[in-house]
Amino acid sequence: MQKADGQDSIVSLERGLEVLRAFHNESTALGIHDLMRATGLPKATVARLAHTLVTLGYLEQTHFQGRYHLADRVIDIGNAALANISITRVATPILQEVADRFNMSTALGAADRTDMVYLAYCRGKDTVTLRLQVGALVPMHLTAMGRAHIWALSPEARAACLERIRRSGADMGAVQALLDEAFAEIDATGFCMSRGDWRPDIYAVAVPLVINDGQTVLALNCGVSRHGLSASTFREEIGPALLVAARNIANTMADLKLKFFAA
Amino acid sequence: MPVSRQNDDTEGPAPGTKSETVDRAFVVALAKGLRVLEAFTVERRWLSNANIAERARLPKPTVTRFTKALVAGGYLSFDSGRRQYCLGTGVLALGYAGRVGNNVSEGVRPYLQRLADDFGVHAALVGRDKTNVIHLEVCRSADRLTTLQLDIGSRIPLAGTASGHALLSRIPEQERDYLLSYLAARHEKHWEQLEAEIRAGLKQVETVGYASSVHGWQAGITGVAAPGGAREAAPALAISGGGPSHYLPADRMPMIGERLVADAARIVAELAQKRADRQRDES
Numbered sequence: 001m002q003k004a005d006g007q008d009s010i011v012s013l014e015r016g017l018e019v020l021r022a023f024h025n026e027s028t029a030l031g032i033h034d035l036m037r038a039t040g041l042p043k044a045t046v047a048r049l050a051h052t053l054v055t056l057g058y059l060e061q062t063h064f065q066g067r068y069h070l071a072d073r074v075i076d077i078g079n080a081a082l083a084n085i086s087i088t089r090v091a092t093p094i095l096q097e098v099a100d101r102f103n104m105s106t107a108l109g110a111a112d113r114t115d116m117v118y119l120a121y122c123r124g125k126d127t128v129t130l131r132l133q134v135g136a137l138v139p140m141h142l143t144a145m146g147r148a149h150i151w152a153l154s155p156e157a158r159a160a161c162l163e164r165i166r167r168s169g170a171d172m173g174a175v176q177a178l179l180d181e182a183f184a185e186i187d188a189t190g191f192c193m194s195r196g197d198w199r200p201d202i203y204a205v206a207v208p209l210v211i212n213d214g215q216t217v218l219a220l221n222c223g224v225s226r227h228g229l230s231a232s233t234f235r236e237e238i239g240p241a242l243l244v245a246a247r248n249i250a251n252t253m254a255d256l257k258l259k260f261f262a263a
Numbered sequence: 264m265p266v267s268r269q270n271d272d273t274e275g276p277a278p279g280t281k282s283e284t285v286d287r288a289f290v291v292a293l294a295k296g297l298r299v300l301e302a303f304t305v306e307r308r309w310l311s312n313a314n315i316a317e318r319a320r321l322p323k324p325t326v327t328r329f330t331k332a333l334v335a336g337g338y339l340s341f342d343s344g345r346r347q348y349c350l351g352t353g354v355l356a357l358g359y360a361g362r363v364g365n366n367v368s369e370g371v372r373p374y375l376q377r378l379a380d381d382f383g384v385h386a387a388l389v390g391r392d393k394t395n396v397i398h399l400e401v402c403r404s405a406d407r408l409t410t411l412q413l414d415i416g417s418r419i420p421l422a423g424t425a426s427g428h429a430l431l432s433r434i435p436e437q438e439r440d441y442l443l444s445y446l447a448a449r450h451e452k453h454w455e456q457l458e459a460e461i462r463a464g465l466k467q468v469e470t471v472g473y474a475s476s477v478h479g480w481q482a483g484i485t486g487v488a489a490p491g492g493a494r495e496a497a498p499a500l501a502i503s504g505g506g507p508s509h510y511l512p513a514d515r516m517p518m519i520g521e522r523l524v525a526d527a528a529r530i531v532a533e534l535a536q537k538r539a540d541r542q543r544d545e546s
Contacts, residue, residue, distance in 0.1 A: 009325075010332045013296030017336065020357040052290040056297060058358070070362040076301075078359030079416030081350035083305040089403060096376045096402075110352045112337060117355050122372065135359030261340060261349050262308065 015041060016049045020058060020074065024137050029067035078135055086262035087211065087218070088120045090252045094245050095220070096122040102238055104224040105132065106245075108209070109145045111161070112137065114168045116146045116219065141165055141175045144194035144206035145221040147182035151192070152208035152217045191239035194223075195231065205234045209246045211253050216260045220246050295321055299329045300338065300354065305416040309347040370533055374526045375402035375502065382519050384504035384511065385411040389426045389488070391434070391499055392418060394445055396426045399500075411484070411505060422446045422457045428464025428474040429488035429501035473520035477508060485511040489523035491531045502527055 022038035023030060030038075035046045050068055053059040057073040082088060088108065095106040103124035109116035115137040132138075140146030140161070150161055166172050182192040191207045204223030211218065222238050252258075302310055302318040312330055316323040330348055333339040337353030375386040379402040388400040395418040413419070421427035421442075431439055443461070447454045464474040473489040486505035504519045505511075511519075 009292030009295065010328060012290050012292035013329065013332065014336065016290065016293035016296065017338065017357060023358040023361045048288045048290050049293060051288045052293050055286070055289060056294060058297070070358040072362070074358040074362050076416070077303075077350070077357065078355050078362075079414070080303050080305050080308070081352065081354035083414040083416060084308050084349045085352065093376060093380070093403065096373065100373065112353055112356050115356070117352055118360070119352060119355070122376075124373075133360040135355040135361075137356055137360070261342070 012049075015039065015045065016053060019046065019049045019053060020070075023070055029062060029069040031067045035068070082119075082134065084261050085119055086258045087249070087253060087260055090256070090258065091220075091249045092120045092122060094248050094252075095120055098122075098222060098238075098241055098245050099124045101241065102222065102224075104222050104238070106220065106222045106242075107132070107136075107145065108218060108220055108249075109138070109149070110216075110218050111140065111149055114140050114165050114170075116140055116143065116149060119218075139198060141170060141178060142194070142198040143221070144182070144192050144204045144223075145219045146206075147179060147192055147194075148186060148206040148208045148219040148221075149217055150179060151183050151186050152210050152219070157217075189235070189239060190243045193231065193234055193239070203231075203234065205239045205242060207239070207242045207246045209249060211250055212260055220249075295319070295325065296329050296333070299326060299333065300350065303348075303350045305414055309342070309345060309349050311347050315348070371400055371502070371530055372402060374530060375400060378402070378502075378504055378519075378522060378526065379404040381522075382504055382515065384506045384519065385413060387413065387426070387503050387505075389430065389501050389503055391421065391430045394421055394442070394449060395419065396421055396424060396430060411507075420450075422450055423453075423460050423476065425464065425474045425476040425486035425488040425505070426501055426503045428461055428476070429468060429490040429503070430499045431461065432465050432468040432474070433490040433499035433501070471517075471520060472524035475516045475520060477513065483508050485516070487516050487519045487523060489520065489527045491527040502530070 018039045018041075019035055022035050032043060032046055032050070035041075035050060036043055039046060041049075050059060050061075054061050054068070054071075057071050059068045060071045061068055091108045095108060098104075099106040099122040101124075105121065105123040107118045107122070108120040109118050111117075118132060118134050118136045118138075121132060121134050121136065138145065140150065150158055153161060162172075162175070165175060178197065185192040186208070191205050194202070194204045194206070196202060202223055204221050206219050206221040209218040209220055210216070220242050222242050298319040298321065299315055302315045307314075307318075310318070312323055312326050315321070315330065316326045319326065321329075330339055330341075334341050334348070334351075337351050338357075339348045340351040341348050371388045375388065378384065378386040383404045386402045387398050389396045390399050391397070398413055398415055398417045398419075401413060401415050401417075419426065421431060431442070434442065443458070446461075447458070450457050460476070464476065467474050468490060473487055475485075475487045477485050484505060485508040486503055488501045488503035490499065490501045502523055504523060
């Protein structure tokens with residue numbers, strides 16, 4: 001058996017994927033030092049991985065030894081992944097309707113390590129854009145969407161999730177305080193809010209969404225980047241509308257006998 | 264999954280590489296692992312280890328090790344019932360948002376969704392990928408989810424489809440002739456009929472602004488499409504509305520077509536405005 005087929009090759013693959021993940025939501029180019037910081041890998045290793053990703057069409061390099069930016073291969077595999085996810089087809093028209101009604105952005109998210117990854121994203125026609133997209137990663141404990149997701153997890157899954165957040169270096173005292181507040185809100189109203197916890201100018205409200213007979217936990221949010229919007233609008237109008245949207249999505253999935261991944 | 268810093272990279276030339284100038288910086292293991300992910304496409308969504316081995320041209324034991332690691336990382340999902348893998352949501356974290364953000368589809372979705380809802384059609388923004396139409400953005404009506412099995416990234420032929428003809432109408436003539444000669448070779452058997460359909464479609468775009476096709480690409484599918492932008496605008500784009508023919512009676516088509524033409528003009532104007540705003544912001 002060749003050496004390239006052993007544990008080392010798994011490590012190489014994982015590290016290569018870490019380099020791609022380093023771009024997060026960035027459409028801007030990253031230099032080798034940015035990539036070293038994001039992955040914790042030495043320069044020579046990052047250079048080889050990035051070179052390989054350029055050769056394969058996942059990254060582009062502005063010029064020799066220049067900065068790297070994402071290339072079209074990431075779109076190809078992302079599109080193939082999206083085609084699998086049947087819930088986006090059900091959720092998108094419903095989320096677009098909420099986005100239009102309040103002229104805000106709405107999203108459906110799933111857990112990805114210590115983040116939520118957007119599976120669907122809609123915006124109202126004149127939304128002051130948050131510059132997010134399908135595939136955007138937002139930190140779980142700092143967002144209403146992430147906290148609504150954690151609320152709906154089983155005790156074991158919740159413990160594992162919090163352990164991942166702890167290992168990522170978060171201040172667990174602060175995390176617990178945010179979660180306690182969010183859980184109390186959801187217990188009382190069904191939704192929770194974020195008032196600039198992640199980015200100071202972003203207000204959002206989120207609801208949990210559970211499908212597949214309780215096996216798949218997701219969340220919906222509705223947010224806006226706008227000053228001077230009153231919290232009561234979120235509490236009295238948008239939160240309840242999101243609850244209805246979540247119920248519609250879950251019911252439609254059940255009626256059509258759809259699972260999270262398309263058959 | 265956390266990145267281990269203890270292990271050294273697997274590196275070096277691909278085994279059996281023909282090139283004399285061996286690329287020593289190329290990480291073969293990463294390329295192989297990515298080939299496992301690339302084995303999945305919009306059309307081939309569920310694969311077993313054996314399927315992947317065949318499509319990625321890798322030994323099955325290698326594939327088995329990679330799929331195990333990719334499931335652990337959230338990049339693949341395993342269905343124990345069907346004993347097959349599909350791409351997981353983690354794949355979207357591999358830079359999708361950063362790249363897709365540059366796309367033209369931004370801002371088009373609200374138009375497509377209204378089109379889908381108003382006419383009960385499958386609405387799409389399409390572009391050209393070689394000799395195919397590629398779907399860049401797709402919207403379905405909320406009350407008719409099973410319209411067409413075309414998702415973002417799905418491809419249909421340029422020849423014989425309303426979307427294809429709308430795109431062809433925006434390709435400069437010289438390039439179009441070149442493309443048509445390719446299509447003639449590809450569709451050798453049915454070319455006579457297809458060429459007539461393409462000519463009719465181009466003529467239709469010239470006169471009414473949109474192309475329509477009944478039973479064009481696939482029996483039972485009806486589509487209407489309008490091109491966006493100036494003739495020489497690159498890349499060529501179009502918006503389309505389509506569905507099963509029995510849902511789309513022929514007298515509906517002009518109505519959908521007119522809406523598409525109007526929406527295409529608005530979308531183009533908005534994109535131009537956005538581009539101007541951006542340039543102003545940057546300067």
